[in-house]
Amino acid sequence: MSRKKAAKGKSSASSPCASPRRKAGGKRGKGGSRSEPQANGLAHPCRPPGLSSSGEFYDLAFKVMLVGDSGVGKTCLLVRFKDGAFLAGSFISTVGIDFRNKVLNLDGVKIKLQIWDTAGQERFRSVTHAYYRDAQALLLLYDVTNKKSFDNIQAWLTEIHEYAQQDVVLMLLGNKAEVTHERVVKREEGEKLAKEFGVPFMETSAKSGLNVELAFTAIAKELKHRATKEADEPKFQLQEYVDREMRGTACCSCRQRCSLPFGIVTP
Numbered sequence: 638m639s640r641k642k643a644a645k646g647k648s649s650a651s652s653p654c655a656s657p658r659r660k661a662g663g664k665r666g667k668g669g670s671r672s673e674p675q676a677n678g679l680a681h682p683c684r685p686p687g688l689s690s691s692g693e694f695y696d697l698a699f700k701v702m703l704v705g706d707s708g709v710g711k712t713c714l715l716v717r718f719k720d721g722a723f724l725a726g727s728f729i730s731t732v733g734i735d736f737r738n739k740v741l742n743l744d745g746v747k748i749k750l751q752i753w754d755t756a757g758q759e760r761f762r763s764v765t766h767a768y769y770r771d772a773q774a775l776l777l778l779y780d781v782t783n784k785k786s787f788d789n790i791q792a793w794l795t796e797i798h799e800y801a802q803q804d805v806v807l808m809l810l811g812n813k814a815e816v817t818h819e820r821v822v823k824r825e826e827g828e829k830l831a832k833e834f835g836v837p838f839m840e841t842s843a844k845s846g847l848n849v850e851l852a853f854t855a856i857a858k859e860l861k862h863r864a865t866k867e868a869d870e871p872k873f874q875l876q877e878y879v880d881r882e883m884r885g886t887a888c889c890s891c892r893q894r895c896s897l898p899f900g901i902v903t904p
Protein backbone atom coordinates (compact mmCIF):
# COMPACT_ATOMS: atom_id res chain seq x y z
CA MET A 638 0.00 0.00 0.00
CA SER A 639 1.50 3.30 -0.86
CA ARG A 640 0.84 6.02 1.63
CA LYS A 641 -2.72 4.85 1.81
CA LYS A 642 -5.73 6.95 1.49
CA ALA A 643 -5.92 7.84 -2.20
CA ALA A 644 -5.23 4.20 -2.93
CA LYS A 645 -7.84 3.23 -0.42
CA GLY A 646 -10.62 5.09 -2.12
CA LYS A 647 -9.54 3.67 -5.44
CA SER A 648 -9.33 0.18 -4.16
CA SER A 649 -12.73 0.14 -2.57
CA ALA A 650 -14.35 1.68 -5.61
CA SER A 651 -12.75 -0.40 -8.31
CA SER A 652 -12.15 -3.80 -6.81
CA PRO A 653 -14.79 -6.46 -7.23
CA CYS A 654 -13.72 -7.73 -3.82
CA ALA A 655 -15.00 -4.58 -2.24
CA SER A 656 -18.60 -5.71 -2.54
CA PRO A 657 -20.01 -6.34 0.91
CA ARG A 658 -22.47 -8.78 -0.62
CA ARG A 659 -19.76 -11.27 -1.51
CA LYS A 660 -19.99 -14.62 0.20
CA ALA A 661 -17.82 -15.30 3.25
CA GLY A 662 -14.65 -17.11 2.22
CA GLY A 663 -13.31 -14.31 0.14
CA LYS A 664 -12.45 -13.26 -3.29
CA ARG A 665 -12.30 -15.89 -5.99
CA GLY A 666 -8.97 -17.29 -7.04
CA LYS A 667 -7.73 -16.48 -10.52
CA GLY A 668 -9.34 -19.62 -11.83
CA GLY A 669 -12.78 -18.06 -11.43
CA SER A 670 -15.60 -19.67 -9.51
CA ARG A 671 -13.86 -23.06 -9.63
CA SER A 672 -11.69 -22.01 -6.76
CA GLU A 673 -14.18 -20.05 -4.70
CA PRO A 674 -14.04 -21.24 -1.12
CA GLN A 675 -17.10 -22.28 0.82
CA ALA A 676 -18.44 -20.15 3.65
CA ASN A 677 -16.37 -22.15 6.17
CA GLY A 678 -13.19 -21.12 4.37
CA LEU A 679 -12.56 -24.46 2.71
CA ALA A 680 -11.96 -24.68 -0.99
CA HIS A 681 -14.72 -26.73 -2.60
CA PRO A 682 -13.85 -30.41 -2.00
CA CYS A 683 -14.23 -31.35 -5.67
CA ARG A 684 -12.26 -28.38 -6.94
CA PRO A 685 -8.63 -27.38 -6.93
CA PRO A 686 -7.46 -24.93 -4.29
CA GLY A 687 -7.60 -21.22 -5.10
CA LEU A 688 -5.01 -18.97 -6.53
CA SER A 689 -4.62 -15.62 -4.83
CA SER A 690 -4.33 -12.38 -6.79
CA SER A 691 -0.56 -12.51 -6.26
CA GLY A 692 -0.48 -15.91 -7.96
CA GLU A 693 -0.11 -17.97 -4.79
CA PHE A 694 -2.19 -21.09 -4.31
CA TYR A 695 -4.23 -21.42 -1.17
CA ASP A 696 -6.34 -24.11 0.45
CA LEU A 697 -8.47 -21.98 2.73
CA ALA A 698 -9.50 -18.33 2.59
CA PHE A 699 -10.83 -16.11 5.34
CA LYS A 700 -11.84 -12.49 5.76
CA VAL A 701 -10.35 -10.54 8.62
CA MET A 702 -11.33 -6.99 9.52
CA LEU A 703 -9.31 -4.38 11.39
CA VAL A 704 -11.44 -2.07 13.51
CA GLY A 705 -10.88 0.61 16.14
CA ASP A 706 -10.70 4.37 16.53
CA SER A 707 -9.05 6.56 13.95
CA GLY A 708 -5.28 6.75 14.42
CA VAL A 709 -4.80 3.59 16.48
CA GLY A 710 -2.61 2.12 13.73
CA LYS A 711 -4.83 -0.25 11.73
CA THR A 712 -3.29 0.60 8.37
CA CYS A 713 0.22 0.50 9.78
CA LEU A 714 -0.43 -2.90 11.35
CA LEU A 715 -1.64 -4.26 8.03
CA VAL A 716 1.29 -2.80 6.11
CA ARG A 717 3.72 -4.19 8.67
CA PHE A 718 2.18 -7.64 8.34
CA LYS A 719 1.92 -7.58 4.56
CA ASP A 720 5.14 -5.79 3.61
CA GLY A 721 7.23 -5.89 6.77
CA ALA A 722 7.54 -2.11 6.74
CA PHE A 723 6.40 0.78 8.91
CA LEU A 724 4.50 3.68 7.41
CA ALA A 725 6.26 6.60 9.02
CA GLY A 726 5.42 10.20 8.26
CA SER A 727 2.31 12.27 8.59
CA PHE A 728 -0.92 10.52 9.40
CA ILE A 729 -3.56 10.46 6.67
CA SER A 730 -6.84 8.96 7.71
CA THR A 731 -8.39 6.08 5.80
CA VAL A 732 -11.34 6.84 3.60
CA GLY A 733 -13.93 4.09 3.61
CA ILE A 734 -12.33 0.69 3.42
CA ASP A 735 -9.40 -1.09 1.76
CA PHE A 736 -8.08 -4.62 1.72
CA ARG A 737 -4.87 -6.61 1.33
CA ASN A 738 -4.35 -10.36 0.84
CA LYS A 739 -1.65 -12.45 2.41
CA VAL A 740 -1.14 -16.21 2.14
CA LEU A 741 0.25 -17.97 5.22
CA ASN A 742 1.56 -21.51 5.36
CA LEU A 743 0.31 -23.13 8.56
CA ASP A 744 1.42 -26.72 9.07
CA GLY A 745 1.46 -27.29 5.32
CA VAL A 746 -1.94 -25.69 4.75
CA LYS A 747 -2.01 -22.47 2.75
CA ILE A 748 -4.34 -19.94 4.32
CA LYS A 749 -5.29 -16.81 2.43
CA LEU A 750 -6.24 -13.94 4.69
CA GLN A 751 -8.13 -11.18 3.00
CA ILE A 752 -7.62 -8.35 5.44
CA TRP A 753 -9.96 -5.39 5.43
CA ASP A 754 -8.66 -2.12 6.77
CA THR A 755 -11.57 0.06 7.85
CA ALA A 756 -11.73 3.78 8.47
CA GLY A 757 -11.88 4.55 12.17
CA GLN A 758 -13.60 7.87 11.71
CA GLU A 759 -17.19 8.06 12.86
CA ARG A 760 -18.45 9.38 9.52
CA PHE A 761 -17.53 6.12 7.76
CA ARG A 762 -19.25 3.84 10.26
CA SER A 763 -22.23 3.11 8.04
CA VAL A 764 -19.85 1.96 5.28
CA THR A 765 -17.95 -0.40 7.55
CA HIS A 766 -21.10 -1.83 9.15
CA ALA A 767 -21.91 -3.48 5.86
CA TYR A 768 -18.65 -5.43 5.90
CA TYR A 769 -18.92 -6.90 9.39
CA ARG A 770 -21.22 -9.72 8.46
CA ASP A 771 -18.74 -11.24 6.00
CA ALA A 772 -15.79 -11.12 8.37
CA GLN A 773 -14.77 -14.36 10.03
CA ALA A 774 -12.30 -12.60 12.31
CA LEU A 775 -11.91 -9.14 13.76
CA LEU A 776 -8.84 -7.47 15.20
CA LEU A 777 -10.01 -4.67 17.48
CA LEU A 778 -7.28 -2.11 18.14
CA TYR A 779 -6.70 0.64 20.63
CA ASP A 780 -3.66 2.85 21.02
CA VAL A 781 -1.76 2.53 24.31
CA THR A 782 -0.89 6.24 24.08
CA ASN A 783 -4.52 7.29 23.65
CA LYS A 784 -6.87 6.72 26.59
CA LYS A 785 -9.97 7.63 24.59
CA SER A 786 -9.29 4.87 22.08
CA PHE A 787 -9.13 2.45 25.02
CA ASP A 788 -12.29 3.82 26.63
CA ASN A 789 -14.08 3.39 23.31
CA ILE A 790 -13.40 -0.36 23.20
CA GLN A 791 -16.66 -1.12 24.95
CA ALA A 792 -18.59 0.83 22.30
CA TRP A 793 -16.72 -1.06 19.58
CA LEU A 794 -17.64 -4.35 21.21
CA THR A 795 -21.30 -3.31 21.25
CA GLU A 796 -21.06 -2.48 17.57
CA ILE A 797 -19.36 -5.81 16.83
CA HIS A 798 -22.07 -7.60 18.77
CA GLU A 799 -24.68 -5.86 16.64
CA TYR A 800 -23.17 -6.25 13.18
CA ALA A 801 -20.70 -9.15 13.14
CA GLN A 802 -21.35 -12.86 12.95
CA GLN A 803 -22.08 -14.40 16.33
CA ASP A 804 -19.12 -16.76 16.19
CA VAL A 805 -16.64 -14.23 14.78
CA VAL A 806 -13.07 -14.72 15.99
CA LEU A 807 -12.15 -11.63 17.95
CA MET A 808 -8.89 -10.36 19.39
CA LEU A 809 -8.11 -7.14 21.24
CA LEU A 810 -4.80 -5.46 20.41
CA GLY A 811 -3.12 -2.63 22.29
CA ASN A 812 -1.01 -1.06 19.55
CA LYS A 813 2.00 1.31 19.69
CA ALA A 814 3.38 -0.77 22.55
CA GLU A 815 6.98 0.26 21.80
CA VAL A 816 6.19 3.79 22.98
CA THR A 817 7.26 4.24 26.59
CA HIS A 818 7.01 7.89 27.58
CA GLU A 819 3.58 8.66 26.19
CA ARG A 820 1.97 5.41 27.22
CA VAL A 821 -1.26 6.01 29.16
CA VAL A 822 -2.82 2.53 29.08
CA LYS A 823 -0.94 -0.16 30.99
CA ARG A 824 -0.72 -3.66 29.60
CA GLU A 825 -2.50 -4.91 32.73
CA GLU A 826 -5.47 -2.64 31.96
CA GLY A 827 -5.74 -4.11 28.49
CA GLU A 828 -5.54 -7.61 29.91
CA LYS A 829 -8.22 -6.83 32.50
CA LEU A 830 -10.62 -5.41 29.95
CA ALA A 831 -10.06 -8.34 27.62
CA LYS A 832 -10.72 -10.81 30.44
CA GLU A 833 -13.90 -8.96 31.35
CA PHE A 834 -15.20 -9.47 27.84
CA GLY A 835 -13.69 -12.90 27.34
CA VAL A 836 -11.56 -11.79 24.41
CA PRO A 837 -7.94 -12.82 23.68
CA PHE A 838 -5.50 -9.95 24.04
CA MET A 839 -1.98 -8.87 23.24
CA GLU A 840 0.00 -5.72 22.74
CA THR A 841 1.49 -4.99 19.33
CA SER A 842 3.64 -2.42 17.62
CA ALA A 843 3.36 -1.74 13.93
CA LYS A 844 6.48 0.36 14.32
CA SER A 845 8.78 -2.24 15.85
CA GLY A 846 6.90 -5.25 14.51
CA LEU A 847 6.20 -6.57 18.01
CA ASN A 848 3.64 -9.41 17.89
CA VAL A 849 2.25 -8.35 14.51
CA GLU A 850 2.91 -11.66 12.78
CA LEU A 851 1.70 -13.50 15.88
CA ALA A 852 -1.63 -11.66 15.97
CA PHE A 853 -2.50 -12.63 12.39
CA THR A 854 -1.08 -16.15 12.70
CA ALA A 855 -3.10 -16.78 15.85
CA ILE A 856 -6.40 -15.88 14.24
CA ALA A 857 -5.47 -17.81 11.09
CA LYS A 858 -4.80 -20.87 13.25
CA GLU A 859 -8.13 -20.51 15.00
CA LEU A 860 -9.97 -20.15 11.69
CA LYS A 861 -8.13 -23.11 10.18
CA HIS A 862 -8.91 -25.21 13.22
CA ARG A 863 -12.60 -24.34 13.02
CA ALA A 864 -12.73 -25.17 9.32
CA THR A 865 -10.91 -28.49 9.48
CA LYS A 866 -11.40 -29.95 12.94
CA GLU A 867 -12.99 -33.30 13.57
CA ALA A 868 -16.09 -33.39 15.77
CA ASP A 869 -14.24 -34.88 18.77
CA GLU A 870 -11.21 -32.63 18.50
CA PRO A 871 -10.78 -30.14 21.37
CA LYS A 872 -11.19 -26.41 20.66
CA PHE A 873 -8.15 -24.39 19.69
CA GLN A 874 -7.23 -22.20 22.68
CA LEU A 875 -6.28 -18.92 21.08
CA GLN A 876 -5.17 -17.07 24.22
CA GLU A 877 -3.14 -20.06 25.38
CA TYR A 878 -1.46 -20.26 21.99
CA VAL A 879 -0.63 -16.55 22.09
CA ASP A 880 0.69 -16.72 25.66
CA ARG A 881 2.81 -19.75 24.82
CA GLU A 882 4.24 -18.13 21.71
CA MET A 883 5.00 -14.91 23.56
CA ARG A 884 6.72 -16.78 26.37
CA GLY A 885 8.70 -18.72 23.82
CA THR A 886 10.02 -15.63 22.09
CA ALA A 887 10.35 -13.35 25.08
CA CYS A 888 13.70 -12.31 26.41
CA CYS A 889 15.01 -9.97 29.03
CA SER A 890 15.47 -7.21 26.48
CA CYS A 891 11.84 -7.28 25.44
CA ARG A 892 9.76 -6.48 28.49
CA GLN A 893 6.63 -5.83 26.54
CA ARG A 894 6.34 -9.43 25.45
CA CYS A 895 6.50 -11.12 28.79
CA SER A 896 5.09 -10.67 32.23
CA LEU A 897 8.33 -11.46 33.96
CA PRO A 898 10.33 -8.72 35.61
CA PHE A 899 12.96 -7.17 33.40
CA GLY A 900 16.13 -9.22 33.38
CA ILE A 901 14.54 -12.62 33.77
CA VAL A 902 14.87 -14.87 30.77
CA THR A 903 12.03 -17.29 30.17
CA PRO A 904 12.94 -20.99 29.98
Ligand SMILES: Nc1nc2c(ncn2[C@@H]2O[C@H](COP(=O)(O)OP(=O)(O)OP(=O)(O)O)[C@@H](O)[C@H]2O)c(=O)[nH]1
Pocket residue numbers: 705706707708709710711712713714724725726727728729730731732755756757758812813814815816841842843844845
Ligand atom coordinates in the same frame (compact mmCIF):
# COMPACT_ATOMS: atom_id res chain seq x y z
N1 LIG B 1 4.79 4.86 17.56
C1 LIG B 1 3.92 4.19 16.80
N2 LIG B 1 3.17 4.87 15.92
C2 LIG B 1 2.29 4.15 15.17
C3 LIG B 1 2.16 2.75 15.28
N3 LIG B 1 1.20 2.34 14.43
C4 LIG B 1 0.78 3.45 13.81
N4 LIG B 1 1.42 4.53 14.25
C5 LIG B 1 1.22 5.93 13.82
O1 LIG B 1 -0.10 6.28 14.17
C6 LIG B 1 -0.68 7.11 13.17
C7 LIG B 1 -1.97 6.48 12.68
O2 LIG B 1 -1.71 5.24 12.05
P1 LIG B 1 -2.72 4.59 10.98
O3 LIG B 1 -2.27 3.21 10.74
O4 LIG B 1 -2.86 5.47 9.81
O5 LIG B 1 -4.07 4.61 11.85
P2 LIG B 1 -5.50 4.03 11.44
O6 LIG B 1 -6.02 3.30 12.62
O7 LIG B 1 -5.43 3.29 10.16
O8 LIG B 1 -6.35 5.37 11.26
P3 LIG B 1 -7.69 5.58 10.36
O9 LIG B 1 -7.29 5.27 8.97
O10 LIG B 1 -8.06 7.04 10.53
O11 LIG B 1 -8.74 4.69 10.91
C8 LIG B 1 0.38 7.26 12.08
O12 LIG B 1 1.04 8.48 12.28
C9 LIG B 1 1.33 6.10 12.32
O13 LIG B 1 2.65 6.37 11.90
C10 LIG B 1 3.00 2.06 16.23
O14 LIG B 1 2.96 0.84 16.42
N5 LIG B 1 3.86 2.84 16.96
